[in-house]
Amino acid sequence: MKVTIGAFLGGALFGVGLAIAGMTQPAKIVGFFDFFGSWDPSLAFVMVGAILVYTPVYRWAIRTWQHPVWAPAFSLPTRSDIDGRLVLGSAIFGVGWGLGGYCPGPAFTSVGARSQEALTFGLAMLIGVGIYQVFMRMREKRNGGAVDPQAAAMIDG
Amino acid sequence: MSTMESFTPIASTIGGLLIGTAAAGLLLFHGRIAGISGIAGGIFRREAGDISWRVMFLVGLFAAGAAWSLFYPQDYVVEISRSTPALIVAGLAVGIGTQLGSGCTSGHGVCGIGRLSKRSTVATVSFMITAALTVFVVNEVLGGSI
Structure with missing residues (x-):
């Protein structure tokens, strides 16, 4: 039960983040690629903001955590080609x-x-x-x- | 390039930090990559014991939109001109493309680049280039409407 509540809260926080970031407005996505019209760089700020949190947590977790809180092991991509x-x-x-x-x-x-x-x-x-x-x-x-x-x-x- | 009247650096950075926090939480608690296309694709693979967290993550995403839009409906406005056939073609391309390329903006663009993955960096460059070309064609050749 706690497992599904955790995933639910993760999805909900992700959704709120998308809305605050403006990423739920297709015009802001199209605007990011509209270099010849009215360019809107917001998408880059969203990605940088997300990576700024994610990267240090990821590096810390894979180095020092034996396993995730509610799972026996991390399920991470392994391929590099x-x-x-x-x-x-x-x-x-x-x-x-x-x-x-x-x-x-x-x-x-x-x-x-x-x-x-x-x-x-x-x-x-x-x-x-x-x-x-x-x-x-x-x-x-x-x-x-x-x-x-x-x-x-x-x-x- | 005209003025950037819709540029929202502060809100977009805050939203990005929240997205990163949600993705980090999914990693710490479930040990999973917060790639929305991967989470959705895995449901169709119907592997035992691997369904409920995926469904609940997507239900959370859905519920956030349902709740947030009650207070901030303007966050979900569509100000670009797209016909129903264009939206259907776009949806099919995103559905098939993300599965074939095994990731989307969240899985490759945030988590993958965040993990310093070469694969995800290449994937992100690939989808950024074709998205830019598509927007160029729609806006500059077709006049912004399709």
């Missing part, structure tokens, strides 16, 4: 991000805020996630096991 899947997938994501002005976090929390645009975007996004994951599972079944577990599992986040 650059592959085509990483670059191509991210490139496709970037097209959608620039087109819709939402990435996954802001889309989920804006659906909670009853935004029609976020709902349309979010349903299509979930269908996209589902198509990929179901396709990977079918491939795994056909091959009698994980063909490329690192391709199917979300290894970076």
